[in-house]
Amino acid sequence: MSVPPGAGRPASAFAPFANRTFRLLWGANVLSNIGGWMATTGAAWEMTSLTQEPIFVALLSAASALPMFLFCFFAGVLADRFDRRRYIIVCQIWMMAVAATLAALAFSGLLDHWSLLGLSFCMGLGNAMNAPAWHAVVPEIVSGPQLRPAIALNSAGFNLARTVGPVAGQILLGLAGVFMLFAINALTYIGVIFAMSRWQRPADAVTTQHPQGLVEAARAGIAFVRNSDDLQAVFARGLCFFVPGIAIGTLLPVIGRFELGLDEFAFGVLYAVFGAGAVAGAFLMPIVNRLFGPDRANIWAMGIQAAVTLATALVMTPLVVGGCIALSGACWIIVIANNGTTVQSILPNFMRARGMAVHQMVFFGALVVGSLLWGKIATLFSVQISLIVSAIALVPLTMLAASVRLPGSFPPRP
Numbered sequence: 001m002s003v004p005p006g007a008g009r010p011a012s013a014f015a016p017f018a019n020r021t022f023r024l025l026w027g028a029n030v031l032s033n034i035g036g037w038m039a040t041t042g043a044a045w046e047m048t049s050l051t052q053e054p055i056f057v058a059l060l061s062a063a064s065a066l067p068m069f070l071f072c073f074f075a076g077v078l079a080d081r082f083d084r085r086r087y088i089i090v091c092q093i094w095m096m097a098v099a100a101t102l103a104a105l106a107f108s109g110l111l112d113h114w115s116l117l118g119l120s121f122c123m124g125l126g127n128a129m130n131a132p133a134w135h136a137v138v139p140e141i142v143s144g145p146q147l148r149p150a151i152a153l154n155s156a157g158f159n160l161a162r163t164v165g166p167v168a169g170q171i172l173l174g175l176a177g178v179f180m181l182f183a184i185n186a187l188t189y190i191g192v193i194f195a196m197s198r199w200q201r202p203a204d205a206v207t208t209q210h211p212q213g214l215v216e217a218a219r220a221g222i223a224f225v226r227n228s229d230d231l232q233a234v235f236a237r238g239l240c241f242f243v244p245g246i247a248i249g250t251l252l253p254v255i256g257r258f259e260l261g262l263d264e265f266a267f268g269v270l271y272a273v274f275g276a277g278a279v280a281g282a283f284l285m286p287i288v289n290r291l292f293g294p295d296r297a298n299i300w301a302m303g304i305q306a307a308v309t310l311a312t313a314l315v316m317t318p319l320v321v322g323g324c325i326a327l328s329g330a331c332w333i334i335v336i337a338n339n340g341t342t343v344q345s346i347l348p349n350f351m352r353a354r355g356m357a358v359h360q361m362v363f364f365g366a367l368v369v370g371s372l373l374w375g376k377i378a379t380l381f382s383v384q385i386s387l388i389v390s391a392i393a394l395v396p397l398t399m400l401a402a403s404v405r406l407p408g409s410f411p412p413r414p
Helices: 020-050 054-081 084-108 113-141 144-176 178-198 203-207 214-226 229-245 247-259 264-314 318-346 349-380 383-402
Strands: none
Touching (some): 020 084, 020 178, 054 214, 054 349, 084 178, 113 318, 214 349, 229 383, 247 318, 247 349, 247 383, 264 383
16 A cells, blocks of 8 residues: 555644744634634524423534535535635635624524524535635645644644633623624634635646536546545544544533533533643644554544543533543544545545545534434433443444554554
8 A cells, every 4th residue: 555645754743834824824714713613602502592402402513514414525526626715715705694694693682493503504504615625725735744733733723712712702602692602703704714815826736626527526536535445444434433422522512501500601611621622632643643653543542532431421520521521622633633634645636625525524424423313312311321322332433443544654653
């Protein structure tokens, strides 16, 4: 098996910040994600105010993830066919409009659980159309040994926002209401639009995009993925983790508000703890990968995720749950970053958006299935039973994932 480009020894965690374009886009995206997480936690709190049924909280999570599964591949075809910079700007404008609509409905008192679900789906649609192009431009900005830390930094920025956004959002929720969270989220898209408009794509990146028709491009993308054993190996390992691993994230609003009885601020802190763990995991990931190799690092992360899920179910106290959520965040960042880097390295530029779209479809399809599954089990039995079942399921799935080597994974340092 050939080793993909950029799969050598990892660069330092902060090396991509030497690239000015990466710094600008990274900062704008972090601000946008802070607004996004303010809105996400506000929406979760609002839904738990409307109903105590875990399945409705799970539906809110599924409504955001389902468009990624349904439309992400089509978005990848478009992103490989048209100019990715302009395409991303259009997607950002769409999401800004959806956030503004949520703010207007909340301000007027017309926001109910059905409109919240519907607009969450629309926001998920914007994310679905944006994600393949966004992931595809990262290797156009940084490449070689800096690609893995760049992807990790993007994930760390997302989870840094996940640390700041929920706490700030829940403070504002108590002061100004949920409409303010949606309004701020709408404004944060302006920064991404500005940063993306200032970036000039490399000439070779533009010329390596093949101007195929939509149907031809879709067929080519499907054929490429179907004939790539390496991509299928990454997707199989991802499914083993994401379906059972999402249980804590799906049930977190129910755990925080009804099992632990947290107020608005503590509820936001609980969300933020996951992001803090993910940030720490992203900065430690180069060291972990150097010691164990990405392949074994992912397997260890899956095993730890099973342990913290079980501990959350058995010891439902704020301190224990908070610690488990932080460890879970670190596990998720390691698996997502290593899988994403492997997929990025396998794909040629002209196929990158379509290939990343399939990767996103697998990821979010697993989240939809997992969210509905664990939400339904929690509704029929209890939150604790749902978490225990997911933890048990992770054990054989981790063993199965260990039997499929992560493509291009370098061995650990002797």
